[in-house]
Amino acid sequence: MSQILYSEVPSLDLSHFTSGDATQKTNFVKQLGEAFNNIGFVAIKNHGLSDELTDRLYAIIKRFFQSPDELKLQYDIPGLNGQRGYTPKGREHAKGRSTGDLKEFYHIGQEVTDNDPIKNEYPVNVFPKEFPEMREVSLDVYRRLENAGKQMLRAIALYLNLDEFYFDDKIKNGNSILRAIHYYPIENPDAIPADAVRAAAHGDINLITLLMGASADGLQVLRRDGKWIPITALPEQIVVNVGDMLDRLTNNKLKSTIHRVVNPPREKMGTSRYSIPFFMHPRSEMDLTCLENCIDAQHPKQYSDITAGEFLMQRLAEIGLKK
Ligand SMILES: O=C(O)CCC(=O)C(=O)O
Numbered sequence: 286m287s288q289i290l291y292s293e294v295p296s297l298d299l300s301h302f303t304s305g306d307a308t309q310k311t312n313f314v315k316q317l318g319e320a321f322n323n324i325g326f327v328a329i330k331n332h333g334l335s336d337e338l339t340d341r342l343y344a345i346i347k348r349f350f351q352s353p354d355e356l357k358l359q360y361d362i363p364g365l366n367g368q369r370g371y372t373p374k375g376r377e378h379a380k381g382r383s384t385g386d387l388k389e390f391y392h393i394g395q396e397v398t399d400n401d402p403i404k405n406e407y408p409v410n411v412f413p414k415e416f417p418e419m420r421e422v423s424l425d426v427y428r429r430l431e432n433a434g435k436q437m438l439r440a441i442a443l444y445l446n447l448d449e450f451y452f453d454d455k456i457k458n459g460n461s462i463l464r465a466i467h468y469y470p471i472e473n474p475d476a477i478p479a480d481a482v483r484a485a486a487h488g489d490i491n492l493i494t495l496l497m498g499a500s501a502d503g504l505q506v507l508r509r510d511g512k513w514i515p516i517t518a519l520p521e522q523i524v525v526n527v528g529d530m531l532d533r534l535t536n537n538k539l540k541s542t543i544h545r546v547v548n549p550p551r552e553k554m555g556t557s558r559y560s561i562p563f564f565m566h567p568r569s570e571m572d573l574t575c576l577e578n579c580i581d582a583q584h585p586k587q588y589s590d591i592t593a594g595e596f597l598m599q600r601l602a603e604i605g606l607k608k
């Protein structure tokens with residue numbers, strides 16, 4: 286089973302898990318587990334986001350990114366390690382590289398609305414005054430993706446023979462981030478560094494990532510035989526992948542798969558690409574020590590013990606966001 290080389294990312298229906306019968310739920314868990322044990326990516330439908338809401342958020346972020354740099358740079362706030370507001374072109378780079386990615390992005394974080402003291406850990410969200418609708422629309426999307434992610438983690442917990450609700454308290458008021466990305470047009474391809482790409486090969490830091498349909502081709506995943514497989518999600522689907530935190534917790538049973546966004550052909554370098562991933566993070570105190578039931582003689586422990594908060598800080602420094 287683990288030897289299967291998928292030629293595309295498997296498709297699943299989340300409603301089979303959330304409102305299906307016992308057999309549908311069991312099958313969902315099995316198929317998700319197999320996909321995450323193998324290629325590390327799935328496409329899901331019935332995730333709780335409507336096309337209308339998706340379109341509204343894309344429309345707002347397109348207007349924001351098409352604004353002049355002077356407007357956008359007001360929301361690049363020092364001291365936040367790029368965790369809220371605007372991050373300008375070329376600042377983030379993949380771990381192990383120094384050439385910046387050909388992208389700019391905007392981060393929206395957790396809004397704690399109860400009296401959980403974790404509120405003090407999080408910087409307040411930054412919203413552009415020029416686009417007042419961004420707050421309501423992005424926070425609506427945030428909540429819906431957070432809920433879809435919670436359901437996915439319940440299925441993952443069952444696959445790992447844990448209690449179904451194992452992750453629930455760990456992600457409650459978690460440090461998740463909604464990232465609206467603009468891969469900007471390159472008017473003169475000869476003027477950029479020769480090795481600069483939209484998003485260089487990387488693994489995501491968090492537990493799982495939920496990606497709202499991107500506006501153009503380019504996303505590819507690295508299959509274990511070394512071949513890059515393009516991701517082609519249908520309009521009603523979102524793509525969900527395993528991040529490094531879940532990979533560590535499960536001692537690499539669930540795979541954080543390396544992926545990238547390639548540049549378009551030269552004649553299309555002058556066009557934009559937009560995408561909106563949701564990086565699902567737990568609370569910083571979550572212990573990422575490999576689970577006992579993922580360690581045995583064939584699978585010796587591969588990772589040192591670390592908390593989610595410590596791991597995040599280490600990685601933000603490695604990708605150029607933490608000063
Ligand atoms: O833009 C995309 O399709 C994927 C972006 C991505 O992998 C990331 O920001 O981590």
Ligand SMILES: [Fe+2]
Pocket residue numbers: 487488489544
């Ligand atoms: Fe990614």
